[in-house]
Amino acid sequence: MAVESEADERQLVREAQDGSSAAMARLYSLHWRSAYRAAYLVVHDAAAAEDIAQDAFLAAVDALDRFDRRRPFQPWLHRIVVNRALDWARREALRRRVDGAESVFEPLPPPQEIGGEMIAALKELPAEQRAVVVLRHLLEYTPGEIARMLELPRGTVNSRLRRGLDRLRESAEGEQLAEGQR
Amino acid sequence: MSDGKLSRALWEIPIPAPPDAEERGRRIVAAAFAERKSGRSELWGAMTPPTSEGRSGRPIARLALGLGIATLLAALLLSPAGAAVRDWVGDVVETSAPKPEPELARIPGGGRLLVQSAAGPWVVQPDGSRRLLGDYEEATWSPRGLFVAAAEGRTLSAVEPSGTPHWSLTAAARVSDPRWAPAGERIAYRSGAELRIVAGDGTGDRLLARATAPVAPAWSPSGDAGLAYASGDGRLRIVNSETGEVLATAPALPDLFRLEWGAGGAAILETTPQALRLREVRARKVAPGPALGAGRMLPLPPGVSLTGAALAPERQAVAAVVTRWRDRGTTSEVLVFAPGAAKPRSLLTVPYSLGEVAWSPDGRRLLVAWPGADQWLFLPVGRGKPRAVADISTAFSPGERAASFPRLEGWCCVR
Numbered sequence: 001m002a003v004e005s006e007a008d009e010r011q012l013v014r015e016a017q018d019g020s021s022a023a024m025a026r027l028y029s030l031h032w033r034s035a036y037r038a039a040y041l042v043v044h045d046a047a048a049a050e051d052i053a054q055d056a057f058l059a060a061v062d063a064l065d066r067f068d069r070r071r072p073f074q075p076w077l078h079r080i081v082v083n084r085a086l087d088w089a090r091r092e093a094l095r096r097r098v099d100g101a102e103s104v105f106e107p108l109p110p111p112q113e114i115g116g117e118m119i120a121a122l123k124e125l126p127a128e129q130r131a132v133v134v135l136r137h138l139l140e141y142t143p144g145e146i147a148r149m150l151e152l153p154r155g156t157v158n159s160r161l162r163r164g165l166d167r168l169r170e171s172a173e174g175e176q177l178a179e180g181q182r
Numbered sequence: 183m184s185d186g187k188l189s190r191a192l193w194e195i196p197i198p199a200p201p202d203a204e205e206r207g208r209r210i211v212a213a214a215f216a217e218r219k220s221g222r223s224e225l226w227g228a229m230t231p232p233t234s235e236g237r238s239g240r241p242i243a244r245l246a247l248g249l250g251i252a253t254l255l256a257a258l259l260l261s262p263a264g265a266a267v268r269d270w271v272g273d274v275v276e277t278s279a280p281k282p283e284p285e286l287a288r289i290p291g292g293g294r295l296l297v298q299s300a301a302g303p304w305v306v307q308p309d310g311s312r313r314l315l316g317d318y319e320e321a322t323w324s325p326r327g328l329f330v331a332a333a334e335g336r337t338l339s340a341v342e343p344s345g346t347p348h349w350s351l352t353a354a355a356r357v358s359d360p361r362w363a364p365a366g367e368r369i370a371y372r373s374g375a376e377l378r379i380v381a382g383d384g385t386g387d388r389l390l391a392r393a394t395a396p397v398a399p400a401w402s403p404s405g406d407a408g409l410a411y412a413s414g415d416g417r418l419r420i421v422n423s424e425t426g427e428v429l430a431t432a433p434a435l436p437d438l439f440r441l442e443w444g445a446g447g448a449a450i451l452e453t454t455p456q457a458l459r460l461r462e463v464r465a466r467k468v469a470p471g472p473a474l475g476a477g478r479m480l481p482l483p484p485g486v487s488l489t490g491a492a493l494a495p496e497r498q499a500v501a502a503v504v505t506r507w508r509d510r511g512t513t514s515e516v517l518v519f520a521p522g523a524a525k526p527r528s529l530l531t532v533p534y535s536l537g538e539v540a541w542s543p544d545g546r547r548l549l550v551a552w553p554g555a556d557q558w559l560f561l562p563v564g565r566g567k568p569r570a571v572a573d574i575s576t577a578f579s580p581g582e583r584a585a586s587f588p589r590l591e592g593w594c595c596v597r
Binding site for chain 1: 185188189191192193195197198199200203204206207208210211212214215216553556575585586587
């Protein structure tokens with residue numbers, strides 16, 4: 001069954017609540033990629049992103065009986081993913097500050113692949129800005145929805161989004177300039 | 183940059199993902215769902231808390247490992263649940279991980295390893311040196327380690343361990359799960375849902391079965407033409423790979439993810455996220471060919487999920503890796519089921535999830551992946567000293583922005 005609407009997804013959730021392994025497997029297949037990608041773009045660590053995506057689905061299974069069938073599943077899952085990714089990024093930043101441990105990130109080689117510059121620019125943003133950029137431009141939530149997901153005032157979401165995008169655009173323009181000078 | 187361009191870029195940026203990450207998560211989530219359905223709350227009632235560091239968060243794992251091991255082991259061994267675990271297993275040989283060595287300087291017991299990273303398969307020589315074979319998605323040893331069968335998209339290739347391609351064929355659908363016959367003369371592989379056979383020199387490619395489950399087939403270790411596979415209708419079948427004749431069939435376990443024919447040909451091991459079944463394979467009395475016994479479910483501790491299992495090369499011993507989730511955090515255990523023993527022996531208990539397990543070619547050691555600590559563990563099954571090797575991700579991710587933990591494909595051929 002292709003999930004083309006929220007109604008289809010609600011049907012899958014209903015079937016999963018009724019015990020259908022196939023429905024749960026379908027929900028997993030539909031959403032793992034976006035969950036992993038969102039987590040990775042916030043934490044920039046593949047192992048942590050795998051954990052975060054996995055934990056989000058485990059939390060979904062755990063809370064399935066309590067889940068309100070009238071609500072869409074995807075934003076609920078993404079809310080868990082992004083909040084956990086933020087928790088991880090904050091703890092990691094704190095750890096590096098406290099014990100002066102070496103960076104968890106691999107040293108960045110000169111960008112060669114498509115999108116390498118974007119990854120590098122995104123990584124330079126504070127985790128809070130990365131999270132709202134990912135929610136807005138990868139997962140395509142509105143600022144109002146993001147505010148509810150992260151339990152933030154809408155103005156805070158807007159300002160984080162604006163600052164994040166400004167920095168990404170500066171980075172992109174710098175690259176275009178450099179490209180033009182080559 | 184426009185909003186549309188940014189959205190496209192965020193979707194299209196290549197990002198690293200550990201091999202099998204999606205599949206690994208699928209199994210664990212399926213196991214969680216099955217537990218929920220069965221009403222057993224032990225596993226999922228104490229699920230990983232919302233702010234957990236996660237199953238294999240390497241940096242956090244490193245940070246927490248010192249305190250974590252002590253705390254978790256104390257909790258495991260001193261709590262009532264821990265007491266139950268102690269009562270349940272037959273014998274606890276070792277309960278803490280050894281201090282890791284910084285790099286793999288030699289493979290304990292010898293042999294060569296085949297390891298799948300995000301960049302492709304690697305061959306690791308006995309002295310620890312390693313070579314990336316190329317851009318392939320999965321790989322398997324030939325019986326004597328002279329070649330590797332490697333799959334990428336719709337292409338199946340035979341590659342020398344030096345990385346030199348020997349031959350390739352293009353199938354009609356995506357190639358997966360290649361397995362080289364013990365006598366070396368054939369390779370079985372899946373193309374889409376089909377099971378196909380090709381000669382070891384790349385000739386004579388042909389269809390053997392149309393509908394298979396997504397599980398790698400398993401050759402009879404006896405060197406005959408027997409091949410076991412899981413069919414799309416949930417059956418375990420043994421076929422003659424030369425004639426296509428079905429020699430034996432029985433119901434397969436639901437959610438099967440691994441099939442192995444070992445113990446010198448005397449047993450087939452079925453592994454699911456929740457169960458291990460060892461089926462005896464014996465000669466038929468009235469006609470030539472194998473017969474499948476009823477099978478014995480190997481007893482697992484309550485509330486665990488299987489992340490790996492392997493049948494010993496020459497005897498009916500089974501190594502299993504189980505993971506349990508509790509409110510104090512995830513712990514994993516390596517168990518060995520000896521032939522005929524009522525209870526398994528516990529070799530090791532560690533925090534976080536363990537991954538695949540492989541027997542050494544001589545059956546005296548186990549290699550266990552520990553993604554959470556970014557280590558490989560070499561564990562003697564009998565006497566001997568366990569060894570751990572650190573920084574596995576980095577070793578198999580040179581030049582990559584984000585190192586990812588590789589998947590262990592095989593331990594081959596002491597020569």
